[in-house]
Amino acid sequence: MRTPLTRFPRLEGKRAAAWLIAGWVAAGVLLAAQDDMAKIAREYVRLVLAMGQHDKDYVDAYYGPEDLKKEAERANLTLDAIGAGVKSVQAQLAGVATGSDEIGRLRHQYLEKQLSAMSARVRMLKGERLSFDDESKALYDAVAPTYPDAHFQEVLDRLEKRFPGSGSLVDRYDAWRRAFLIPRDKLDTVFQAAIAACRERTLAHVKLPPDEHFTVEYVTNKSWSGYNWYQGNFRSLIQVNTDLPIYIDRAIDLACHEGYPGHHVYNALLEQHLVKGRGWIEFTVYPLFSPQSLIAEGTANFGIEVAFPGPERVAFERSKLFPLAGLDAARAAEYYDVMALVDQLSYAGNEAARRYLNGQIDAAAATAWLERYALMPHDRAAQRVRFFDQYRSYVINYNFGKDLVRKFIESRGGTADRPDRRWQEFETLLSSPRLPSGLR
Numbered sequence: 001m002r003t004p005l006t007r008f009p010r011l012e013g014k015r016a017a018a019w020l021i022a023g024w025v026a027a028g029v030l031l032a033a034q035d036d037m038a039k040i041a042r043e044y045v046r047l048v049l050a051m052g053q054h055d056k057d058y059v060d061a062y063y064g065p066e067d068l069k070k071e072a073e074r075a076n077l078t079l080d081a082i083g084a085g086v087k088s089v090q091a092q093l094a095g096v097a098t099g100s101d102e103i104g105r106l107r108h109q110y111l112e113k114q115l116s117a118m119s120a121r122v123r124m125l126k127g128e129r130l131s132f133d134d135e136s137k138a139l140y141d142a143v144a145p146t147y148p149d150a151h152f153q154e155v156l157d158r159l160e161k162r163f164p165g166s167g168s169l170v171d172r173y174d175a176w177r178r179a180f181l182i183p184r185d186k187l188d189t190v191f192q193a194a195i196a197a198c199r200e201r202t203l204a205h206v207k208l209p210p211d212e213h214f215t216v217e218y219v220t221n222k223s224w225s226g227y228n229w230y231q232g233n234f235r236s237l238i239q240v241n242t243d244l245p246i247y248i249d250r251a252i253d254l255a256c257h258e259g260y261p262g263h264h265v266y267n268a269l270l271e272q273h274l275v276k277g278r279g280w281i282e283f284t285v286y287p288l289f290s291p292q293s294l295i296a297e298g299t300a301n302f303g304i305e306v307a308f309p310g311p312e313r314v315a316f317e318r319s320k321l322f323p324l325a326g327l328d329a330a331r332a333a334e335y336y337d338v339m340a341l342v343d344q345l346s347y348a349g350n351e352a353a354r355r356y357l358n359g360q361i362d363a364a365a366a367t368a369w370l371e372r373y374a375l376m377p378h379d380r381a382a383q384r385v386r387f388f389d390q391y392r393s394y395v396i397n398y399n400f401g402k403d404l405v406r407k408f409i410e411s412r413g414g415t416a417d418r419p420d421r422r423w424q425e426f427e428t429l430l431s432s433p434r435l436p437s438g439l440r
């Protein structure tokens with residue numbers, strides 16, 4: 001815990017005594033506020049852990065005191081009790097002054113927004129249904145823009161020209177893409193090379209905690225394609241789902257997103273700066289359905305561009321990853337030209353989720369919509385709908401999160417033509433408790 005430094009002007013006699021007393025009072029008020037915040041933070045952790053008893057996906061990571069976890073299990077609070085607990089902590093928080101330094105203000109806002117999202121999640125678990133946009137506002141502190149079908153059709157028309165022929169566009173695109181599959185027996189070699197490169201690039205700009213490390217596991221039968229399980233002490237377990245074919249672009253995407261400078265680095269820097277550095281216990285727990293997820297996913301996705309700006313990525317893929325995967329390196333630029341076009345369809349996934357979760361279309365129609373507008377082959381589209389079922393409006397955190405993070409970093413001077421500044425702003429964001437509404 002940091003204590004405030006008070007400087008006294010050189011004064012004599014009674015006035016000096018008055019200054020001294022005023023200083024002690026101010027320091028006392030600050031210390032009391034810090035004490036209140038510590039209590040509130042502990043209560044917040046207890047409530048998040050209690051939520052984990054009702055919602056198996058809620059607690060994404062916890063590496064705080066073991067006794068708090070045991071307490072939460074023993075107490076086994078009902079959803080009503082959790083809801084009441086959240087209200088009480090919100091009231092306590094409202095009574096604590098936010099302080100004058102930015103990090104203190106961000107901490108206060110962080111707890112405010114995270115608590116508000118928890119109360120919305122409690123209502124959802126009790127059966128309340130919100131519209132897609134109301135839900136994302138309540139849980140992730142953001143509403144993603146809506147695009148008409150024509151917006152995607154314009155991109156699809158360009159892809160039609162790129163892949164002329166009969167049958168559906170997604171089939172033609174899928175057939176072309178097969179030449180860029182990573183063979184199963186080369187998967188780990190390619191991933192390890194991608195991870196090493198992402199780590200090296202991150203280390204050149206970001207000071208990482210000593211001994212940070214993660215392990216990679218290959219799993220099946222999941223609704224996601226990759227997952228970072230942060231374990232504390234600067235360790236992560238990264239799981240890669242091999243249910244579906246894995247194309248060459250996933251190597252850098254996953255290595256950056258889950259690892260460097262994405263989730264692994266974000267969690268490690270929060271632990272280093274906020275948990276170990278300041279003793280802020282609320283950061284030892286990560287509730288998945290909360291505004292923090294937009295920052296996590298947004299930075300993880302934007303981090304890919306920070307570590308591998310366009311041309312650098314193609315050069316690296318051509319010289320290193322394509323040969324390791326046994327692919328035709330001469331086609332690397334061709335592959336990423338098409339990927340850049342397909343990437344412009346990313347918000348089509350949000351549209352499918354919005355319509356499906358709002359009850360306008362059923363699962364089969366959502367799958368068909370993803371095949372047509374997001375150019376996902378049938379199996380991938382079906383996996384994506386399973387993701388909607390499990391994680392709902394969480395989908396906006398990836399693409400809208402990335403766009404918000406990019407805008408924020410660029411507004412602070414971290415534009416693509418100033419890579420050092422870009423890394424610096426990126427690291428600052430990763431080390432701070434900033435939430436989506438704080439990005440605007």
Ligand SMILES: [Zn+2]
Nearest residue numbers: 257263297300
């Ligand atoms: Zn992620």
